[in-house]
Amino acid sequence: MTDQRVDSSATPRVAILGAGAGGLCMAIALRRRGIDSFVIFEKADGVGGTWRDNTYPGACCDAKSHLYSYSFEPWPEWSQHFAAQPEILEYFEHCADAHGLRDHLRCNTEVTALTWEEETGEWMLDTRSGERWRFDIVVSGLGQLNRPYIPDIEGLETFQGTTFHSARWDHSHDLTGRRVAVIGNAASGVQFIPQIAPQVAQLHVYQRSANWILPRINPPYSERTKRVFREVPGAMRLYRAFLYASYESRFAMMRRDSRLGRLIERLAERYLESVIDDPELREALTPDFPAGCKRLLISSDYYPALTRDNVELVTTPIERIAPEGIVTADGVVRGVDTIIFGTGFDTTHFLAPLVVKGRDGRSLEEVWREGAEAYLGIAVSGFPNLFMLYGPNTNLGHNSIIFMIECQVHYIMRLIDRMLQVGRSNLDVRAEVMADYNRELQRAMHEMVWESGCKSWYKNEFGKVTNNWPHTTVRYWVRTRRPARDAFEQRRVFRSGDPAGRAQG
Numbered sequence: 320m321t322d323q324r325v326d327s328s329a330t331p332r333v334a335i336l337g338a339g340a341g342g343l344c345m346a347i348a349l350r351r352r353g354i355d356s357f358v359i360f361e362k363a364d365g366v367g368g369t370w371r372d373n374t375y376p377g378a379c380c381d382a383k384s385h386l387y388s389y390s391f392e393p394w395p396e397w398s399q400h401f402a403a404q405p406e407i408l409e410y411f412e413h414c415a416d417a418h419g420l421r422d423h424l425r426c427n428t429e430v431t432a433l434t435w436e437e438e439t440g441e442w443m444l445d446t447r448s449g450e451r452w453r454f455d456i457v458v459s460g461l462g463q464l465n466r467p468y469i470p471d472i473e474g475l476e477t478f479q480g481t482t483f484h485s486a487r488w489d490h491s492h493d494l495t496g497r498r499v500a501v502i503g504n505a506a507s508g509v510q511f512i513p514q515i516a517p518q519v520a521q522l523h524v525y526q527r528s529a530n531w532i533l534p535r536i537n538p539p540y541s542e543r544t545k546r547v548f549r550e551v552p553g554a555m556r557l558y559r560a561f562l563y564a565s566y567e568s569r570f571a572m573m574r575r576d577s578r579l580g581r582l583i584e585r586l587a588e589r590y591l592e593s594v595i596d597d598p599e600l601r602e603a604l605t606p607d608f609p610a611g612c613k614r615l616l617i618s619s620d621y622y623p624a625l626t627r628d629n630v631e632l633v634t635t636p637i638e639r640i641a642p643e644g645i646v647t648a649d650g651v652v653r654g655v656d657t658i659i660f661g662t663g664f665d666t667t668h669f670l671a672p673l674v675v676k677g678r679d680g681r682s683l684e685e686v687w688r689e690g691a692e693a694y695l696g697i698a699v700s701g702f703p704n705l706f707m708l709y710g711p712n713t714n715l716g717h718n719s720i721i722f723m724i725e726c727q728v729h730y731i732m733r734l735i736d737r738m739l740q741v742g743r744s745n746l747d748v749r750a751e752v753m754a755d756y757n758r759e760l761q762r763a764m765h766e767m768v769w770e771s772g773c774k775s776w777y778k779n780e781f782g783k784v785t786n787n788w789p790h791t792t793v794r795y796w797v798r799t800r801r802p803a804r805d806a807f808e809q810r811r812v813f814r815s816g817d818p819a820g821r822a823q824g
Contacts, residue, residue, distance in 0.1 A: 330356045331739075331743070332356050332455045333356065333454060334430075334444055335359045336360050336457065338415070338420075339367060339371075340368055340411065340462075341708030341724045342368070342460030342708070344708070344724050346359055348731075348732050352732065355423075358423055360430050361424060361426045362447075363426065366420075367408045369486075370407045372465070374488050374490070375507060376511050378510060379401055379510055380401055380407060381506070382566070383562050386562040386566065386718075386722075387719050388410060389414065390721075393555040394413070395545050397540060399538065400536070400537050430447075431672075432673065432676075435677045435678060435703065440812035442454050442455070459706070459710070460709070461669075463666045465664065467487060467660070467664055468663055470662055472640050473640065474639040474641055477640065477642045478642060479643065480656040482659075483660070484659075485503075485511060485660065485661045492657065494515050495518050496520045497656050498655045499655060499658075500525060501525065502658065503660060503662040504661065509530070509618040510618065511659075512630075512661075513618070522630045522631070523633050523645070524631065525633045528606065529604050531587045531610045531611075531615050531616065532587060532621060533590060533617050534590055534617065535619045567717070572610065572611045572717065573767055574767060575609075575771060576609075580611055590622075591605065594622040594623060595622055600626075609768050609773075612775065613775040614776075633653070635651070663776055666776045667690070667691065667776075667779040667786065669687070669707070671684070677701045677705070678703070689781060691785045693707060693710050694748040694757075695713075695798060696709075696710035696788070697731065697799075698753075699748070700749065700750040700752075701747065706731045710727075712784070713788050714777070715788060715792065722792050723795060726796050726799040730799040730800075744810060745810045746809050748808075764784050769784050
């Protein structure tokens with residue numbers, strides 16, 4: 320990002336939805352460009368996004384700390400290679416303070432609807448509290464991991480105990496001595512299951528499918544290392560570049576039948592064999608799909624937790640939930656007083672439950688009825704001046720999403736520059752450009768391991784991969800350096816400007 324100043328009287332009014340990693344990055348970029356006419360709408364009571372929501376025991380990032388942070392805001396104080404949730408939240412709170420974003424925040428304010436008004440060239444925002452706002456530009460930082468998913472299991476409403484999702488952890492509910500069922504054993508489950516296993520009387524882990532897991536090597540950073548990061552110019556930047564290059568080299572694993580993928584499988588199998596002696600348990604924990612088809616997990620305490628006397632891995636499908644516990648397809652009833660869902664998020668219905676209506680009153684939900692798609696994951700034809708961060712097909716299986724978010728913010732800022740050159744205007748990606756882009760994207764997807772037959776959160780109900788980027792991050796960086804001149808239709812808006820604020824009436 321480069322600092323350039325613009326005449327504040329000519330700056331557009333920008334609404335940013337969400338104060339997570341994407342929303343904060345966008346707000347910082349606007350401030351660094353001298354644009355202060357923006358508001359950040361956040362439905363929670365503070366910044367941090369998913370790292371404010373996910374406070375379950377053991378919550379931790381799977382990307383190394385110095386890479387899971389903004390390139391323009393390095394942080395020498397990371398305590399360990401993979402930061403835990405409290406530290407990551409502290410980092411984003413630091414970013415909000417360091418860049419003066421607090422005055423732009425409207426917390427506890429959920430945007431429920433966006434409506435494009437062609438005659439004024441504005442977006443109308445409605446909030447749950449009944450407020451109505453007008454903006455020239457809307458940037459969604461809602462991302463892909465903000466709506467907890469709870470499966471529709473017969474009888475759930477009859478359960479007489481306590482239930483909650485890992486992303487809405489009930490810290491008031493003491494698990495000590497309780498009989499607990501965990502449904503789901505992916506990224507969140509492998510983190511909190513080892514934390515609660517020693518605490519509970521009995522733990523039943525319900526597994527739909529196994530995961531490829533490698534050990535987490537997570538030593539602390541020494542005070543000497545942190546001092547080098549603080550005092551040696553360029554040390555953190557160089558270290559971050561090294562981490563980026565090492566992560567980027569893993570992209571080869573994302574291709575079908577790759578040598579690296581097979582190597583990862585062998586390493587994961589050896590790790591499993593080194594920890595689990597029971598051949599039946601080991602077989603149950605061995606995936607039947609290629610590494611990378613689902614998210615590759617890292618944990619050094621999940622497998623040991625499953626060997627405890629008070630822990631049972633259940634692979635028989637759940638048939639229903641009874642008032643006293645969970646009934647599996649073999650008729651076995653396991654009595655529990657607490658059910659924890661580690662079932663992830665509703666990842667393929669982007670921007671939901673937000674109601675978005677663009678040109679000619681078209682609903683974004685209708686446009687995306689067969690699966691979400693966007694140009695570069697950023698813009699959708701027919702919805703001018705609406706941009707997304709961490710949108711469709713921008714998730715990664717091999718590197719840090721912070722890199723992708725910075726690329727997207729850079730691209731949106733270039734579009735804003737284009738608007739500023741001609742005054743008030745609207746940019747709408749051309750339908751044929753978006754269609755060509757997504758055809759090329761889906762062709763590339765067929766070469767990727769995500770389409771190897773497994774079921775994952777990368778795909779929607781039609782089997783279309785709507786979440787992942789099928790190329791290197793270097794390629795995405797190149798594509799987002801400068802918007803193609805003919806990719807967007809630009810229209811001037813002839814009206815008098817007014818400051819960001821609520822509409823009258």
